[in-house]
Amino acid sequence: MGTWREDCSHPATALHGIGSGAEVPGGIGFISIDASAAWPTRIARCATRPSHLHRRQGIRSQPVDHRASARLAHAIFRLRPVRSPGAPGSEPEETSHPARCGQRCFCRARRVLRVSDIHGTVSARIRIRGWTRSGAAGPLAASVGLIPRVVPLCEAWAAVPWLAVMLVGTLRAARALPHYALCLARPTNHLVEVSLELTPQTEQLVLALPSWTPGSYLIRDYVGKLERLQVRQDRSNCPITRLGKQRWAVRCDPGTPLSIRYGVMATELSVRTSHITAEHAFLCPASLALRVEGLEQQHHTISLSGYPEAWSVFTALDPCPTPRGEGFGADCYDRLIDCPIELGPHPSETIDVDGVPHRWVSWGSGLEPHLAALRVHLPRICRTAAAVMGTPLVSSAYLFVTHLSEDGYGGLEHRDCTVLAYGRRRLGKPEGYRHFLQLVAHEYFHQWNGKRLSPLAFDPIDYDRETLTASLWFVEGVTSYVDQLIPLWAGITSREHYLEDLGQDISRYLDTPGRHIQTLEDASREAWVKLYRRDRFSDDAQISYYLKGQLVSLLLDLHLRSHGSSLPTVLRTLWQRFGHVEAGYSEADLRRAFVAEEPGLEPRLASWVSGLDELPLADYLQRVGLRLEPAGCPRPFTGLGLRSSPAGLEVKRVQRDSPGAAAGLLPADLLIARDNLRLREPEAFNAGLRSGCPIQLLIARADQVFSCPLVPGEEHHSSHRLVCCDEADADQRALRETWLSATALGLQYLGRGRESPAGSDGKQLSQSGRVS
Numbered sequence: 001m002g003t004w005r006e007d008c009s010h011p012a013t014a015l016h017g018i019g020s021g022a023e024v025p026g027g028i029g030f031i032s033i034d035a036s037a038a039w040p041t042r043i044a045r046c047a048t049r050p051s052h053l054h055r056r057q058g059i060r061s062q063p064v065d066h067r068a069s070a071r072l073a074h075a076i077f078r079l080r081p082v083r084s085p086g087a088p089g090s091e092p093e094e095t096s097h098p099a100r101c102g103q104r105c106f107c108r109a110r111r112v113l114r115v116s117d118i119h120g121t122v123s124a125r126i127r128i129r130g131w132t133r134s135g136a137a138g139p140l141a142a143s144v145g146l147i148p149r150v151v152p153l154c155e156a157w158a159a160v161p162w163l164a165v166m167l168v169g170t171l172r173a174a175r176a177l178p179h180y181a182l183c184l185a186r187p188t189n190h191l192v193e194v195s196l197e198l199t200p201q202t203e204q205l206v207l208a209l210p211s212w213t214p215g216s217y218l219i220r221d222y223v224g225k226l227e228r229l230q231v232r233q234d235r236s237n238c239p240i241t242r243l244g245k246q247r248w249a250v251r252c253d254p255g256t257p258l259s260i261r262y263g264v265m266a267t268e269l270s271v272r273t274s275h276i277t278a279e280h281a282f283l284c285p286a287s288l289a290l291r292v293e294g295l296e297q298q299h300h301t302i303s304l305s306g307y308p309e310a311w312s313v314f315t316a317l318d319p320c321p322t323p324r325g326e327g328f329g330a331d332c333y334d335r336l337i338d339c340p341i342e343l344g345p346h347p348s349e350t351i352d353v354d355g356v357p358h359r360w361v362s363w364g365s366g367l368e369p370h371l372a373a374l375r376v377h378l379p380r381i382c383r384t385a386a387a388v389m390g391t392p393l394v395s396s397a398y399l400f401v402t403h404l405s406e407d408g409y410g411g412l413e414h415r416d417c418t419v420l421a422y423g424r425r426r427l428g429k430p431e432g433y434r435h436f437l438q439l440v441a442h443e444y445f446h447q448w449n450g451k452r453l454s455p456l457a458f459d460p461i462d463y464d465r466e467t468l469t470a471s472l473w474f475v476e477g478v479t480s481y482v483d484q485l486i487p488l489w490a491g492i493t494s495r496e497h498y499l500e501d502l503g504q505d506i507s508r509y510l511d512t513p514g515r516h517i518q519t520l521e522d523a524s525r526e527a528w529v530k531l532y533r534r535d536r537f538s539d540d541a542q543i544s545y546y547l548k549g550q551l552v553s554l555l556l557d558l559h560l561r562s563h564g565s566s567l568p569t570v571l572r573t574l575w576q577r578f579g580h581v582e583a584g585y586s587e588a589d590l591r592r593a594f595v596a597e598e599p600g601l602e603p604r605l606a607s608w609v610s611g612l613d614e615l616p617l618a619d620y621l622q623r624v625g626l627r628l629e630p631a632g633c634p635r636p637f638t639g640l641g642l643r644s645s646p647a648g649l650e651v652k653r654v655q656r657d658s659p660g661a662a663a664g665l666l667p668a669d670l671l672i673a674r675d676n677l678r679l680r681e682p683e684a685f686n687a688g689l690r691s692g693c694p695i696q697l698l699i700a701r702a703d704q705v706f707s708c709p710l711v712p713g714e715e716h717h718s719s720h721r722l723v724c725c726d727e728a729d730a731d732q733r734a735l736r737e738t739w740l741s742a743t744a745l746g747l748q749y750l751g752r753g754r755e756s757p758a759g760s761d762g763k764q765l766s767q768s769g770r771v772s
Helices: 066-077 153-158 160-175 333-337 368-389 432-445 472-489 495-510 520-525 545-561 567-577 587-597 601-610 617-623 682-686 730-740
Strands: 003-005 014-016 080-082 112-114 179-186 191-198 204-208 226-233 240-242 247-251 258-265 267-270 273-276 281-283 300-305 312-315 318-322 325-330 341-344 348-353 356-363 398-405 409-413 417-423 626-630 640-645 648-654 670-674 695-701 704-710 720-724
Touching: 191 273, 226 240, 300 318, 300 333, 300 341, 312 398, 325 333, 341 356, 348 368, 356 368, 368 432, 368 472, 368 567, 409 432, 417 432, 432 472, 432 495, 472 495, 472 520, 472 545, 472 567, 495 545, 495 626, 495 720, 520 545, 520 601, 545 567, 545 587, 545 601, 545 617, 545 730, 567 587, 587 601, 617 626, 617 730, 640 682, 648 682, 670 682
Parallel strands: 179 300, 356 398, 398 417
Antiparallel strands: 179 191, 191 258, 204 247, 226 258, 240 247, 267 273, 273 281, 281 341, 300 325, 312 341, 318 325, 348 356, 409 417, 626 720, 640 648, 648 670, 670 695, 695 704
16 A cells, blocks of 8 residues: 655655555555645645645544644654655656555655654654544554664653653544534434534634535525534533624633534435435535534544434445444545435445445335346446546445435535435436436546546635636536446447437527527636526526536547547546546646647637637537437427416526517416417417417416517527438548447447346346347
8 A cells, every 4th residue: 555665865764655554565664744734744644735635535634633743753753855756846756546445545646755864773663543444443543653673772762752742642632523423313303413522622612514515516504404502511501602604603611521512404305405304314414514613634423313223324434433332434524524424214235346335225216117227237337437537446435325206306426425316207208217327427427527636726625605616617517528428338328319318418508598698617607606596597698517518528529539639538637647646626727638638729628618609519520420400390489488387388488689588578477378379388389380470478477467469580490419421431430430439448338248137118128238
């Protein structure tokens, strides 16, 4: 797990390691030190960007007194940092990436430390134990030892006072570790009782509840569900001062344990909020866990009680002992927030993918007919996602939590798990299972693009306010583009289905007037106030960075492929430079990565991302022998979106500058009649429309009924489809084959024999494992 480097310029040894308790030649451990932080010798922390490391979960922070650690290291070793040999400029040294191991270990950008002023016969070891992938053994298990091989007795005794200081700091920090005790004994009241227990080391604590959860860019003000906050210490209440809508200051006595108690209403079912009923509980930590400012990098534990014995707990947190018995641990607050918890008597299944357990948990019925197919398809999706990035699987274990409801749809990515919401009605449609697999692929691919390879703006995560970045189009748009290709490259869906889905997305884009109003960069920056706050007029003024980002990714991929490269090549380059070491990238970094592959791409990328020009979709699709053509019969343009409802034919959308807008129609209007004939279905409204010929509508709006004329515009196609051009030449066909085949990823799924369990619609899977 570690690497060993001898510093030839000095008789002492420079140590270079990756994780806690790494093994090195000769059985000698390592000291892992952040050499550029304010206190440079933090145990078990080493990275080129210390501020970045403190907020990531790759190297686990230890509950020790860092000031004591610094004094110890400086006093004994007189450490001074030097750049790793061979590292150009400020770039991190390239190292091999371990695929998986028992302990959580990640290759990081490192600094090598030179141990000076020590006799050549002396070597030192500081070994940190107790923090492994299987769980934390507790803060007191972090033992520190200085072990000289050959050292005069006086020099050995000189280290004792510093080791004593270190031990005292460790014990103090251990008592300060936050522990959350969650009681679910009142599910019919939808209430979670929380007790946050710790021993403060200062006279004042500042508490804060997050306003949002990473991956969902909307201020949700979780504090609105919090109630009855009180702090007790030594059988008395501590004074609480409210500093803001979600922040409090607590006066307390240092060194005395205290308990912070409050309740949280868990009433909203979504992938980003907490929900508890008599059937199940879904706990979103961002809505439940108060943050203790200053302790974010300490180890956090959580225990659960009050739930029925028949229930099981499903989470990506590490099992570990807690002050209240068995529970779960997180190496820092960020990690805790990134691990939702599902409880219930749910069926679950573990699917092995290249030695990595992938656990599947479902709440709600509807997926049972598809489980046999899912057992075959899920490993393919996982392997294909990793192949796109050119890496092994990056999680040592992964959890899928699925909520099946009547009409749900969505997902939220996490580092080692995802939560999916999907509707039974969707699954019942012919394309429902295919789109479900695309959702699975989307959230799974976020392990790379979004969680480990992420914008610099999210480093650190500011839970209190909006974080603006222009790169959400890359995080979500590229992932949306890839999520349709992964099932295709995995040999699960056909090229015809892929082109059908892509054509529908292009149709939605062309039917969104907001593409002429909002740039892709602005769509990313304004996600907090627009995309996640949509109304019935949103399509007139904004464009989704998911949708346009997907189509820009298509153009980038086709452009690069026509020049001998590809979008996966750029993703792999970014992964090696940023994702591999979990360093955030800037918007300029993204552009440089694309331009490095093809310099002529620079003005095009700027136009597509920062401009309002129409995307040249037809031109680029022609390069691969595809043609975008109108689908269905043209209809006179009215600019109205209609749907049937129990109350009648409802207007759900009115496009800006359309005949419907000129007629004064508004969303939520009910169309009662057209030319004195009753309306109940959209087909009845569209039948017999002619361009330029007025029609008379009877409208119900609130408690009023009135009539108005509407003059349809020119004939208009609302949908498009992709078709293969018969006249495509050999080069175009070859480029299309390279784009749509999996061979470029090193995969051989297409045409490969597989077992044939029941497919998603009751049919058999073909020999290739594809739904036929």
